[in-house]
Amino acid sequence: MLQFALFLGLLGWLLVDGARSMGYNWQWYRVPRYVVQVLDGEVFLGPLLKGLLVTLEISAYAMVLTIVIGLVAAVLRLSASVAGRWLVVAYVEAIRNTPLLVQLYLVYFVLAPVLGLERFWAGVLCLAVFEGAFAAEIFRAGIQAVRLGQWESAWALGLTRAQAYRFIVLPQALRVILPPLAGLAVSLVKHSAIVSIIAVFDLTNEGRNVISDTFLTFEIWLTVAALYLCVTVTLSLGVGLLEKRLKGSAA
Amino acid sequence: MNENDKPALSRRFLAPAAGSAAAFGALVFGARSASAQGADARATLAGTSMIEEVKRRNTLRVGMSTFVPWAFRNKTGELIGYEIDVANRLAQDLGVRAEFIPTAWDGIVPALLAGRFDAIIGGMSITPARNLSANFTAAYSATGVDMAASKRLADGMTTIEAYNRPNVTLTGRRGSSGITAVQRLMPRATIRQFDDDAQSILEVVNGRAHAMVGSVPRPLFASLDNPEALFRPFAQPLVRQADAMAVRKSDPDALNFLDNWIMLRQLDGWLEERQAYWFGAREWRDQVPG
Amino acid sequence: MARPGPGLSQLDREATGGPYARWRRGFGLADGAVLALVVGACLLLGWRAGMALDYRWNFAPVWAFVVRYDTERGWVANLLLQGLFTTLRVSFWAAIIAAILGVLMGVARTSRLLLPRLIAGFYVETIRNIPPLVFIFVFYFFVTSQILPALGVEDWIRRQPPESLWWIAALFGPPQQAAGVIAAILCLGLFEGAYVTEIVRAGIQSIAPGQSEAARALGLSRAGTLRLVVLPQAIGRTVPPLAGQAVSLVKDSSIISLVSIQDLAFLGTEVSASTNRVFETWIVVALLYFIVCGALSLIASRLERRFAAHNR
Numbered sequence: 001m002l003q004f005a006l007f008l009g010l011l012g013w014l015l016v017d018g019a020r021s022m023g024y025n026w027q028w029y030r031v032p033r034y035v036v037q038v039l040d041g042e043v044f045l046g047p048l049l050k051g052l053l054v055t056l057e058i059s060a061y062a063m064v065l066t067i068v069i070g071l072v073a074a075v076l077r078l079s080a081s082v083a084g085r086w087l088v089v090a091y092v093e094a095i096r097n098t099p100l101l102v103q104l105y106l107v108y109f110v111l112a113p114v115l116g117l118e119r120f121w122a123g124v125l126c127l128a129v130f131e132g133a134f135a136a137e138i139f140r141a142g143i144q145a146v147r148l149g150q151w152e153s154a155w156a157l158g159l160t161r162a163q164a165y166r167f168i169v170l171p172q173a174l175r176v177i178l179p180p181l182a183g184l185a186v187s188l189v190k191h192s193a194i195v196s197i198i199a200v201f202d203l204t205n206e207g208r209n210v211i212s213d214t215f216l217t218f219e220i221w222l223t224v225a226a227l228y229l230c231v232t233v234t235l236s237l238g239v240g241l242l243e244k245r246l247k248g249s250a251a
Numbered sequence: 252m253n254e255n256d257k258p259a260l261s262r263r264f265l266a267p268a269a270g271s272a273a274a275f276g277a278l279v280f281g282a283r284s285a286s287a288q289g290a291d292a293r294a295t296l297a298g299t300s301m302i303e304e305v306k307r308r309n310t311l312r313v314g315m316s317t318f319v320p321w322a323f324r325n326k327t328g329e330l331i332g333y334e335i336d337v338a339n340r341l342a343q344d345l346g347v348r349a350e351f352i353p354t355a356w357d358g359i360v361p362a363l364l365a366g367r368f369d370a371i372i373g374g375m376s377i378t379p380a381r382n383l384s385a386n387f388t389a390a391y392s393a394t395g396v397d398m399a400a401s402k403r404l405a406d407g408m409t410t411i412e413a414y415n416r417p418n419v420t421l422t423g424r425r426g427s428s429g430i431t432a433v434q435r436l437m438p439r440a441t442i443r444q445f446d447d448d449a450q451s452i453l454e455v456v457n458g459r460a461h462a463m464v465g466s467v468p469r470p471l472f473a474s475l476d477n478p479e480a481l482f483r484p485f486a487q488p489l490v491r492q493a494d495a496m497a498v499r500k501s502d503p504d505a506l507n508f509l510d511n512w513i514m515l516r517q518l519d520g521w522l523e524e525r526q527a528y529w530f531g532a533r534e535w536r537d538q539v540p541g
Numbered sequence: 542m543a544r545p546g547p548g549l550s551q552l553d554r555e556a557t558g559g560p561y562a563r564w565r566r567g568f569g570l571a572d573g574a575v576l577a578l579v580v581g582a583c584l585l586l587g588w589r590a591g592m593a594l595d596y597r598w599n600f601a602p603v604w605a606f607v608v609r610y611d612t613e614r615g616w617v618a619n620l621l622l623q624g625l626f627t628t629l630r631v632s633f634w635a636a637i638i639a640a641i642l643g644v645l646m647g648v649a650r651t652s653r654l655l656l657p658r659l660i661a662g663f664y665v666e667t668i669r670n671i672p673p674l675v676f677i678f679v680f681y682f683f684v685t686s687q688i689l690p691a692l693g694v695e696d697w698i699r700r701q702p703p704e705s706l707w708w709i710a711a712l713f714g715p716p717q718q719a720a721g722v723i724a725a726i727l728c729l730g731l732f733e734g735a736y737v738t739e740i741v742r743a744g745i746q747s748i749a750p751g752q753s754e755a756a757r758a759l760g761l762s763r764a765g766t767l768r769l770v771v772l773p774q775a776i777g778r779t780v781p782p783l784a785g786q787a788v789s790l791v792k793d794s795s796i797i798s799l800v801s802i803q804d805l806a807f808l809g810t811e812v813s814a815s816t817n818r819v820f821e822t823w824i825v826v827a828l829l830y831f832i833v834c835g836a837l838s839l840i841a842s843r844l845e846r847r848f849a850a851h852n853r
Contacts, residue, residue: 081574083579094831096838098834099792116589221678224675
């Protein structure tokens, strides 16, 4: 422990010394007003915090859509329909073999005008379609993890396929699905930074705009990174707690 | 008592002699080291000047961005444009080769300060904010901020007040002087910033924004290329501007050289001729695909 | 996220749902419904595209930017293919750096000592919680403004005689951009190294503790155990996910276009700006990425099948 503290101290000293000898004019005193301003007792959110709220908003909507897409794709993949299986495989392979950046350009420049979507929803759609491919695999693995006996019990009870999914299979699959799904949520928040390319006022975009106005390159980027870290570390800790609780209840 | 009153001659004069010798020595050597210091400082300044480095390296590194018609690519993928011509001519007059380093426009000043290239020659307008971080040469190109508006969304909007409303969306290139201008003139409008001009023009053509803002003559070219979708609401530029080259601070030799080079190229009409070629009738259009 | 999924044929053989699984080879009602939905969606999109956009499709200028016919040299790679080569080069070198870093950190993560575990853990958790965009902006700027000038990379390259530059061009691309490319390789390698670390760690930890206990009982040292018993088996577990991570690496490399590296994504924006053919350019660029990543994915699933058989 002491060694780690020493290591962190050394790292910190290296960073500070490097920062000083960089010839970069550090101006941290200019940063706070872009995060939050207090004028006459009223709190005004600066552009960075406003961007953080937009990031959280996009991530939340995209997560909901991702779950829907992932569930539908997983069920289709395991269904009897040959066309359905091929469709999902084609979808997953197409998404997994093209960069998110290129997918965003395609969605925004080709799909969104056609569907009449404005940029916020184009961003949500792109993120959901991207993460949906991974969600589909997670849901599929979860469903396949349910023991055969459960299906047989449902059949014996006379449930239809849809009822079996709803009452027996999915609730049990949830235990296997939730931890990787929560990891997907963290991944979603990170990838949401890409929507700054199409000028959605998210955290990354606001950061870049502030930098282009003030040239406070390092200070703003470090602040932006710290804000993202707050969100993702909180989510990751939540995932860890969730996993522990699920393992406990499954014992 | 006589022996005590008069110590030996050497001893009596020793102290003042040593003192004056020391003073004389200090004067001579101290003064010499002052002028030597001056020579040192000059030598250092001259040695670290950008011009010296360029001559040593035999290459002029130029930072620019894709900005039609200041710098862009032709069919064979080569860089062409007004600023490309300027940089190549400058390199030729320096007796070196020009090397171009395409850089994102909103990071181009930090990149200059970090030493990635020697100068920004890419249609950069002089602004006080930029001038705080970098030095500018004399202006060699007079431009301005202009707008191209959507015929569908902004029909009839031909005044600044018409665009100064919260439900009006304006687009432009992040870090460009056009953005700064509309932030000042139309503060209530919603401003979306993109990585390059083509994207901001596309937004307006697709009906997602009321107008795009850019440097003369880009909005004019945009409206000529998309006559069904775009029009120019203002006959005169919103703001007049002057373009210059940007270099790092504390380099008087480089500034002097570049200022004089610009003055000479203006005297012999070369800059004017190049400007007319690139910003005028667009005879170069067949070199650009699509 | 990087694990290659099982191929279609494997799932066809295992039916899910016990008594509910009705495996039909031919066409059924559900198939008809799905096809109708897909065709209907395509028609709807096509109609709306026609109405909403009034776009005149023209792929010709974009193909010209992939390859062009030079009167002297015949068919020559133009911007988009050059961008693809840059992407491949950067991915290749970044993969090597990520592999070395990942193995070192992965072994450190499973160390008995606290310090290596904490250092590696700090590295992995920091990188895995930052958006790739933010990381690349910060670190690239840091590397190019501080580390590269300190190492004198650019000046060294410039001082080389032109004849010896061919190997720099082959390995890193055009010499005047080589310094930036090297910086991007460092950033990408550092970033992906965190994910490789996790894969290596999972591989090492998946080897039953009984193996290392048996090795210790036989008298092997810790290092010997690692080298002779654990790592050879772990390699079989890690190679398939690593191949999947390679695919991720090629995709993530598109991020470096945002720091002006002339890779496929960056030149895609330049081509779309110069030709004004935005749709066509991005469709062609997506196709090029798909070909590369798809090939890598196929290799990855083939590797998985081979190693899965071994581990039986």
